[in-house]
Amino acid sequence: DAGVTQSPTHLIKTRGQQVTLRCSPKSGHDTVSWYQQALGQGPQFIFQYYEEEERQRGNFPDRFSGHQFPNYSSELNVNALLLGDSALYLCASSGKQRGGREQFFGPGTRLTVL
Amino acid sequence: KNQVEQSPQSLIILEGKNCTLQCNYTVSPFSNLRWYKQDTGRGPVSLTIMTFSENTKSNGRYTATLDADTKQSSLHITASQLSDSASYICVVSARNYGQNFVFGPGTRLSVLP
Secondary structure, three states, rough: OOOEEEEEOOOEOOOOEEEEEEEEOOOOOOEEEEEHHHHHOOOOEEEEEEEEEEEEOOOOOOEEEEEOOOOOOOEEEOOOOOOHEEEEEEEEEEEEEOOEEEEOOOOOEEEEEE | OOOOOEOOOEEEEEOOOOEEEEEEOOOOOEEEEEEEEEOOOOOOEEEEEOOOEEEEEEEEEEEEEOOOOOOOEEEEEOOHEEEEEEEEEEEEEOOOOOEEEEEEEOOEEEEEO
16 A cells, blocks of 8 residues: 555746646545645645545635545646745545544645746 | 644754653544654654543654543653654544544654754
């Protein structure tokens, strides 16, 4: 089991461009959550996908959108990139376990907007 | 409001020393509490997970405690090593529908030789 995987590991874009980040959940997990983590800060919740639908959303603008595929993998899309979008983007997957849901994180995608 | 607070914000200790990190939460209804270790620029890695009925759980040199009555948890690191330098994040899960993980701000630990 490869755990949660994310691609790419690093990405450099310029302002106004669009970006797509990808995540494959841990085997057996059905829920994918995306987080933005600025340098020196804790992760901020963007949104969560379950059964191919956005189940809940944090305080992020509509420029941030996502998708979940039938195999539970997910994409995060960010349009009209701003300098402030530079951050580590973390994907976490979770699945039902005894004692409550566990959440496992991927290694993250480092996005730099110039 | 569901919140998780951690203290101290940062900590510097010498290699070989012990330390304790604190986590207070107001998340309800409580499901479980997990401590993560996050190296700079990397994804968080789970250290321990504790449910309501568990008071103590160990993972090598890491020992977590949970007091569900006072809604407090601690992470004790024994015989620290240079590789323990990282951010330690407390995450509390609530038993409800949707996004149910509340993150603390983390404690930045630096272990010096």
